[in-house]
Amino acid sequence: MRQEQSLDRRVLVIGAGMVGVSCALALQKKGYQVTVIDRLEPGEACSHGNAGVIATSSCVPLIMPGTLRKAPGWLLRRDGPLAMDWRYLPRMAGWLYRASGFTKPSDLKRISSALHALHSRAVEDHMEQARDAACADILDRTRYLHVYETAKGFEGDRAAWDLRRELGWEVAVIDGHDIPDAEPALAPIFAKGVLLEGHAVARNPGRLVKALAQDFVARQGRLYRAEVREIQPGSDGRVAVKTSGETLEAGHLVLAAGAWSAELSHSLGHRFPLVSERGYHVMFEEPEVSLRQPVMFADGKFVANTMEEGLRLAGTAEFAAIERPVSAARVDVIRKAARRFLPKLNGERTHEWMGARPSLPDTLPVIGRSHLHSGVYFAFGHGHTGLTASATTAKIIAALVAGGTLPLDIHAFRPERFPATS
Numbered sequence: 001m002r003q004e005q006s007l008d009r010r011v012l013v014i015g016a017g018m019v020g021v022s023c024a025l026a027l028q029k030k031g032y033q034v035t036v037i038d039r040l041e042p043g044e045a046c047s048h049g050n051a052g053v054i055a056t057s058s059c060v061p062l063i064m065p066g067t068l069r070k071a072p073g074w075l076l077r078r079d080g081p082l083a084m085d086w087r088y089l090p091r092m093a094g095w096l097y098r099a100s101g102f103t104k105p106s107d108l109k110r111i112s113s114a115l116h117a118l119h120s121r122a123v124e125d126h127m128e129q130a131r132d133a134a135c136a137d138i139l140d141r142t143r144y145l146h147v148y149e150t151a152k153g154f155e156g157d158r159a160a161w162d163l164r165r166e167l168g169w170e171v172a173v174i175d176g177h178d179i180p181d182a183e184p185a186l187a188p189i190f191a192k193g194v195l196l197e198g199h200a201v202a203r204n205p206g207r208l209v210k211a212l213a214q215d216f217v218a219r220q221g222r223l224y225r226a227e228v229r230e231i232q233p234g235s236d237g238r239v240a241v242k243t244s245g246e247t248l249e250a251g252h253l254v255l256a257a258g259a260w261s262a263e264l265s266h267s268l269g270h271r272f273p274l275v276s277e278r279g280y281h282v283m284f285e286e287p288e289v290s291l292r293q294p295v296m297f298a299d300g301k302f303v304a305n306t307m308e309e310g311l312r313l314a315g316t317a318e319f320a321a322i323e324r325p326v327s328a329a330r331v332d333v334i335r336k337a338a339r340r341f342l343p344k345l346n347g348e349r350t351h352e353w354m355g356a357r358p359s360l361p362d363t364l365p366v367i368g369r370s371h372l373h374s375g376v377y378f379a380f381g382h383g384h385t386g387l388t389a390s391a392t393t394a395k396i397i398a399a400l401v402a403g404g405t406l407p408l409d410i411h412a413f414r415p416e417r418f419p420a421t422s
């Protein structure tokens, strides 16, 4: 009896990225004994090298009607914002087919309202989480500037800006000649800009995950470094996780393994159409320019941000298997953009990085309890905004496991929107 009770107070979290570590901390605060399992040190996968923007306004679907029109042209251009490894096409075909089915006006509204609800409290949830872990120095509140090289480019995104306006965003459009006042480091080549309040940045997203993980361990949490081989659900709601080391057992399991989550959920009977959308960064270590706020170069979909270790230019979407080698062409696209957009940037000392965003075809993450196994919870698929949504996702997961009040309506994120095999 005592053993059963103690198992019910135990939670296993698979994945020590930004999402998994945030979930572990939130569960620990509810009094659970939590073990986080990862084959890597905390924050070494996709959460390491992102652009660091707590992008509350990034609430529109990845695939807008205009995106589908532009995609073939982007794919044909070596320096376009989109690339695809054709060996990945069998995996992508179903994803693309589903994604193209979410571009009706009613879907665009439903998806952006759900993302808006998830992101609208992100800055406050991050600040609270980082304050509790004594690492709030990594975060700064900021505005977010988007710039376009042509008025046509801006017009092409009008539907996305209209969706944000409908959700209550104040979209301040600025003319090209006023952009240097907002961001003096930019080349004078931009025709339109949009400035949005109410964002924040993590000046070092990898260090943020590590600092949160350190706080988790200091509060008696266990970090277990091993490869998860299989999840074995029990008939009584308990879950066992077979790893390259021990087999661990608990009353609850949270799957937060980023782009690897779909494969790990197969043994549970789930089939999630999750793909790896790889992105890159180039870090300019002695940049000699700094930015007042993060800047989204909207035509090419790159973000530049001043970080603790220099100036980071991050972006591009490359659909390819996670384990494929880094593409030199993608890195080149970012380097060229940096030279063009930030003419005074010193490019002498740089390093590069690639990470796999976990992307689902409707741009919405999966956050919720498995409808097949009561002790299993999902927290993955956050695509371009996993840093942004992590602290709020953690609050949702903790409320689901502990049975408290949910911070927001989570219907849109339910796992059962994707049919399972059993």
Ligand SMILES: Cc1cc2nc3c(=O)[nH]c(=O)nc-3n(C[C@H](O)[C@H](O)[C@H](O)COP(=O)(O)OP(=O)(O)OC[C@H]3O[C@@H](n4cnc5c(N)ncnc54)[C@H](O)[C@@H]3O)c2cc1C
Residues within 6 Å of the ligand: 014, 015, 016, 017, 018, 019, 020, 037, 038, 039, 040, 043, 044, 045, 046, 047, 048, 049, 050, 051, 052, 053, 054, 055, 226, 227, 228, 229, 256, 257, 258, 259, 260, 261, 264, 278, 279, 280, 281, 303, 314, 315, 316, 354, 355, 356, 357, 358, 379, 380, 381, 382, 383, 384, 385, 386, 387, 388, 389
């Ligand atoms: C270029 C780029 C820029 C980005 N910019 C931003 C941004 O500005 N703002 C924003 O909000 N988001 C941004 N993102 C997205 C964001 O980085 C991701 O959504 C987020 O990091 C996902 O976090 P995660 O914890 O789900 O996954 P991850 O950080 O990938 O963590 C998953 C963990 O699971 C572990 N794991 C997987 N399988 C196993 C296994 N079998 N056994 C053991 N461990 C396992 C992995 O080792 C890994 O540590 C960006 C992404 C990229 C690529």
